[in-house]
Amino acid sequence: MTTPFVHDVPASRVVFGNGRLADVGAELERLGCSRAMLVSGGPEAQYADRIDVQLGSRIVARFTDVVMHVPVPVARQAIVRASEYEVDVVIALGGGSSTGMAKAVALETGLPILAIPTTYAGSEMTSIWGLTENNRKTTGRDPRVLPRTVIYDPELTLTLPADISAASGMNALAHLVEGLYAPGVSPISAMQAREGVRALAASLPRVVANPDDLEARGDALYGAGLAGWTLGTTGMGVHHKICHVLGGAYNLPHAPMHSAVLPYATAFNGAAAPEAMAAIVSALNDAGLPATDAASGIWDLARAIGSPTCLVDVGFAPESIAEATAVIVAGQPVNPRVVDEHGVAALLAAACAGARPEATA
Numbered sequence: 001m002t003t004p005f006v007h008d009v010p011a012s013r014v015v016f017g018n019g020r021l022a023d024v025g026a027e028l029e030r031l032g033c034s035r036a037m038l039v040s041g042g043p044e045a046q047y048a049d050r051i052d053v054q055l056g057s058r059i060v061a062r063f064t065d066v067v068m069h070v071p072v073p074v075a076r077q078a079i080v081r082a083s084e085y086e087v088d089v090v091i092a093l094g095g096g097s098s099t100g101m102a103k104a105v106a107l108e109t110g111l112p113i114l115a116i117p118t119t120y121a122g123s124e125m126t127s128i129w130g131l132t133e134n135n136r137k138t139t140g141r142d143p144r145v146l147p148r149t150v151i152y153d154p155e156l157t158l159t160l161p162a163d164i165s166a167a168s169g170m171n172a173l174a175h176l177v178e179g180l181y182a183p184g185v186s187p188i189s190a191m192q193a194r195e196g197v198r199a200l201a202a203s204l205p206r207v208v209a210n211p212d213d214l215e216a217r218g219d220a221l222y223g224a225g226l227a228g229w230t231l232g233t234t235g236m237g238v239h240h241k242i243c244h245v246l247g248g249a250y251n252l253p254h255a256p257m258h259s260a261v262l263p264y265a266t267a268f269n270g271a272a273a274p275e276a277m278a279a280i281v282s283a284l285n286d287a288g289l290p291a292t293d294a295a296s297g298i299w300d301l302a303r304a305i306g307s308p309t310c311l312v313d314v315g316f317a318p319e320s321i322a323e324a325t326a327v328i329v330a331g332q333p334v335n336p337r338v339v340d341e342h343g344v345a346a347l348l349a350a351a352c353a354g355a356r357p358e359a360t361a
């Protein structure tokens with residue numbers, strides 16, 4: 001029997017395909033907007049330059065000071081720029097950091113966002129915003145920050161280096177894993193999450209082996225889109241809480257940190273979320289991976305693509321376990337297994353050791 005559920009899907013328009021960057025002008029028209037601020041940082045700026053040429057006078061301002069985890073003072077600058085230039089839409093081009101900066105503007109001003117993601121972070125499909133101040137990251141949900149339109153163009157991801165692609169893909173995988181046991185899971189979201197796990201597990205090894213493989217890039221971006229959608233429609237558990245705390249307090253690199261925590265968070269929840277674990281294993285198998293257990297299967301995938309499986313390797317000091325544990329437990333994440341000090345400290349210690357997780361009974 002199908003269990004009762006609520007499936008609350010926020011609306012956004014998704015345009016997916018190679019070369020779809022060329023559609024930005026038409027998509028802006030669809031939104032009824034003509035004064036855009038283009039937010040992009042880092043090497044993604046090369047694609048922003050193309051949009052600038054394509055849209056001409058419809059780009060009235062640019063903001064390139066994109067910083068991971070969206071520091072409040074930088075967000076304020078972006079908000080002021082949007083106001084000074086009387087923009088009517090924000091175009092977020094880049095990874096989760098660019099999308100996050102655009103979301104900070106939308107949160108304050110209510111301006112619509114058109115997102116063009118170039119990593120696998122998935123933020124473009126969620127109404128979750130994040131801001132960092134005094135080493136504390138605050139997040140929340142607000143429908144105003146959900147991009148109205150998302151253009152996925154796999155060609156833009158060809159320049160994403162193999163190591164960043166691998167870690168970013170593990171970040172997406174984390175959304176899918178937690179979405180399978182989050183309180184908001186429905187049969188529909190579980191189906192999509194399982195497909196996302198399959199698509200990422202099948203494509204990431206090909207992306208890392210050959211970053212120019214456009215077909216693999218497309219499959220990975222598709223999986224990442226499903227991951228963002230899953231995160232946005234379901235919720236999170238202990239894994240995201242840990243990463244939220246560690247990212248804010250110790251400034252660890254976002255995607256590599258997700259990669260290093262995920263196998264151990266999955267093992268932590270293994271016995272408490274058997275249906276989710278079975279879905280992950282079968283999706284990994286469908287992707288051609290010989291997994292028999294979710295946590296060790298995820299660890300194997302991370303190792304195969306050269307993504308971190310050890311928290312110390314991404315800059316976390318084991319001496320901080322007790323301090324971090326207290327903050328994580330105080331945050332009271334909703335999670336299939338009770339989140340207590342003993343369990344979280346053991347999880348973090350395992351992530352610091354970096355060994356392959358034992359199969360869950």
Ligand SMILES: NC(=O)c1ccc[n+]([C@@H]2O[C@H](COP(=O)([O-])OP(=O)(O)OC[C@H]3O[C@@H](n4cnc5c(N)ncnc54)[C@H](O)[C@@H]3O)[C@@H](O)[C@H]2O)c1
Binds near residue numbers: 124159
């Ligand atoms: N709100 C949400 O729903 C949500 C979801 C996931 C992540 N996030 C946030 O997103 C941020 C992390 O995003 P991220 O992991 O994408 O990192 P990022 O946006 O900082 O990108 C990582 C690196 O890749 C580079 N890069 C991006 N695209 C590239 C491309 N196509 N070619 C070459 N280089 C490229 C960037 O310049 C950067 O150096 C964090 O702040 C995290 O909290 C938010």
